[in-house]
Amino acid sequence: MAIGVKVVARPRDLGQQAYVPALVKGLGVTMRHFFDNLFGGGKHIVTIQYPEERAVYPKRYRGLHRLMVREDGSVRCVACMCCPTVCPAHCITILAEQTGNPNEKRPRVFEIDELRCVVCGLCVEACPCDAIRMDTGIWSSPVALRGDAVQGKADLMKRGALSTAVQGGAGGDWRDKQR
Amino acid sequence: MGWLAILIPLVVFVVLGFVATLLFGWLIPALGGDLHSWYAALLKAAFILLGFVMPLAGVLTWMERRQSAMMQDRLGPNRANVGPVRAFGLMHFVADALKMLFKEDFVPANANKLLFALGPVMAIAPVLITFAVVPWGSGVCAGHLTDRLTDGQLAQCLDTGGGRFQVVHLEIGLLFYFAIASLAVYGATLAGWASYNKWSLLGGLRASSQMMSYEVTMGLAILGAFLVYGSLEPATIVQAQGDSILHWGVVTQPLGFVLFFTAAIAETKRTPFDIPEGESEVIGYFVEYSGMRFGMFYLAEFMEVIFTSAIVATVFFGGWQIPGLHADGFVAGQMPHWLVCTLQFVAWAVKVFVLCWFQLMIRWTMPRFRPDQLMRLGWKQLLPASLANILITAGVVLALMPGAK
Ligand code: SF4
Ligand code: SF4
Numbered sequence A: 001m002a003i004g005v006k007v008v009a010r011p012r013d014l015g016q017q018a019y020v021p022a023l024v025k026g027l028g029v030t031m032r033h034f035f036d037n038l039f040g041g042g043k044h045i046v047t048i049q050y051p052e053e054r055a056v057y058p059k060r061y062r063g064l065h066r067l068m069v070r071e072d073g074s075v076r077c078v079a080c081m082c083c084p085t086v087c088p089a090h091c092i093t094i095l096a097e098q099t100g101n102p103n104e105k106r107p108r109v110f111e112i113d114e115l116r117c118v119v120c121g122l123c124v125e126a127c128p129c130d131a132i133r134m135d136t137g138i139w140s141s142p143v144a145l146r147g148d149a150v151q152g153k154a155d156l157m158k159r160g161a162l163s164t165a166v167q168g169g170a171g172g173d174w175r176d177k178q179r
Numbered sequence B: 001m002g003w004l005a006i007l008i009p010l011v012v013f014v015v016l017g018f019v020a021t022l023l024f025g026w027l028i029p030a031l032g033g034d035l036h037s038w039y040a041a042l043l044k045a046a047f048i049l050l051g052f053v054m055p056l057a058g059v060l061t062w063m064e065r066r067q068s069a070m071m072q073d074r075l076g077p078n079r080a081n082v083g084p085v086r087a088f089g090l091m092h093f094v095a096d097a098l099k100m101l102f103k104e105d106f107v108p109a110n111a112n113k114l115l116f117a118l119g120p121v122m123a124i125a126p127v128l129i130t131f132a133v134v135p136w137g138s139g140v141c142a143g144h145l146t147d148r149l150t151d152g153q154l155a156q157c158l159d160t161g162g163g164r165f166q167v168v169h170l171e172i173g174l175l176f177y178f179a180i181a182s183l184a185v186y187g188a189t190l191a192g193w194a195s196y197n198k199w200s201l202l203g204g205l206r207a208s209s210q211m212m213s214y215e216v217t218m219g220l221a222i223l224g225a226f227l228v229y230g231s232l233e234p235a236t237i238v239q240a241q242g243d244s245i246l247h248w249g250v251v252t253q254p255l256g257f258v259l260f261f262t263a264a265i266a267e268t269k270r271t272p273f274d275i276p277e278g279e280s281e282v283i284g285y286f287v288e289y290s291g292m293r294f295g296m297f298y299l300a301e302f303m304e305v306i307f308t309s310a311i312v313a314t315v316f317f318g319g320w321q322i323p324g325l326h327a328d329g330f331v332a333g334q335m336p337h338w339l340v341c342t343l344q345f346v347a348w349a350v351k352v353f354v355l356c357w358f359q360l361m362i363r364w365t366m367p368r369f370r371p372d373q374l375m376r377l378g379w380k381q382l383l384p385a386s387l388a389n390i391l392i393t394a395g396v397v398l399a400l401m402p403g404a405k
Helices: A020-039 A082-086 A122-126 A153-158 A174-178 B004-030 B038-071 B092-102 B113-133 B151-161 B173-181 B184-194 B198-229 B234-240 B254-267 B291-316 B337-363 B371-400
Strands: A092-098 A105-113
Touching (some): B113 B184, B113 B291, B173 B291, B184 B198, B198 B291, B198 B371, B254 B291
16 A cells, blocks of 8 residues: 655745744743743742652652561561562562461561562552552662662561551451351 | 842943943053053953953853743753852853863864864854954043043044953954854864764764855845944944934844844854754764863854844944933933943943843744755845845935935
8 A cells, every 4th residue: 555645735824934923923932931930930930849849749659668567566478479479570589487376477588679670569469468568658769789779678667667457367267257 | 039130140240341441441541551552452352251251151051051941941950059159050150161171082083183173263263353343332531530521522532542442443343253253164164074973074064054154144134234334343333323222223224133133143053053063963063072172162152142142232232322321421411431431331231141142032942944944044035135135225325325316
């Protein structure tokens, strides 16, 4: 199939050809903005002066990760490996260890490489015990060395807070409770 | 806040004008200096270049960014500071200069070293030289600073005393300007050729074709003003625009003004005529330059902006004239000589400043021309228009001339 060519007519009227009226009109627009901004106290200016002023992020903005804690201050994560499994960037590393409780594990190592993270939020979705969250609102901070971008368990728990979700859901006997 | 943008330049200009008046009207004569001498001319050049042109060129690099930002609803560079003094980021140009001085001065392997070094010099030198003919005030009558001089007395004193605020008083002033300014094209072309880079060579060729085309229009557009004022000497042209605003070139030569201004902007190689440089796309003649050599091209561009403003102010906006201001004030015997001198310098500086602002305004409003559009505009539209302007002006001048029937 041949590619069609659409010939666009050149402007033939004098106003467009003379260039000057359009120039004056354009100058009018730019000058209006210039004087409005200069003498009107920066009326239209949209710049946010970053370190002093900050944009307000939406509530559900996905910021730096954090690990939530239980009442006794220990980590809520049970090292179920849901989040490293779902993570599309493979940036979560968990090494599990035993706890005294035969029903639960806990992470000995919990690392997230924030440089590889694509901030998809799937880890939060996957977590069965509200252990990992991205609701800090913190923009990943710049680092000098790549290694510094890896957030360890301690870093993640520093930002953690008490989660009021019931650990382990309704419990193993929830079916019985239904009756 | 915005009012400071008017107030601060005004204060600076008043101070500069006062300094010039004192320097040439009192200090040099008091030290036994001769205002006709070569060192007086050198001092005048040093004053106008180091005191006005260079600082203004530096400030313009900052102003351009701030102004374009304001036009586009941004803030622009407002951070550079010295300790706690931020001054709206005014120090940015100092930071820029320091950065350029410390950057690597790279010379491409196969470049012609001599011509490569000559390029930026050839770009900047003509602009500096052309300032020699620009009058930045009527001048001072040494030893009469506190007197109330009449127009006649001042004119006589200027003719004999050499206190003119103009580096050289050349009868062929504007021709000198054209002769020297056209040398600037060598800067661009040499830089493009000596870089041993196809793209910069093409940029240099674009620059030379553009500058040569528009020089024609520029010369012809200003011919109308020659006819009206009957002189090529800038100070004389300014003198002739004194009586009222109706004698200003922009009123007697409106078409000439538009043509000259357009062509002069094309000469500065800035948007909408920035085909030679094409910062963002087409790569210009100074693509191989870095560090302060690049800085010289950059500075030359802004000095050309100032110079264009100065010439346009001189020929079309009455130079240092304030309508109704005579050598002794608005009414006879009102003001001492030094005050009038200062006011005239301020008037000139304000006109130059406003015209610079206007050029920046145009630069950030217009889109760029295509090369063929540029050539068509230059040769097929501006050139015939300027020829018509000369014919009409000549006809009117002939009809109005005393003795013509
Ligand atoms: S946000 Fe996405 S990419 Fe980042 S750690 Fe969670 S699952 Fe992985
Ligand atoms: S999904 Fe939740 S509980 Fe499971 S390993 Fe990840 S953070 Fe821990």
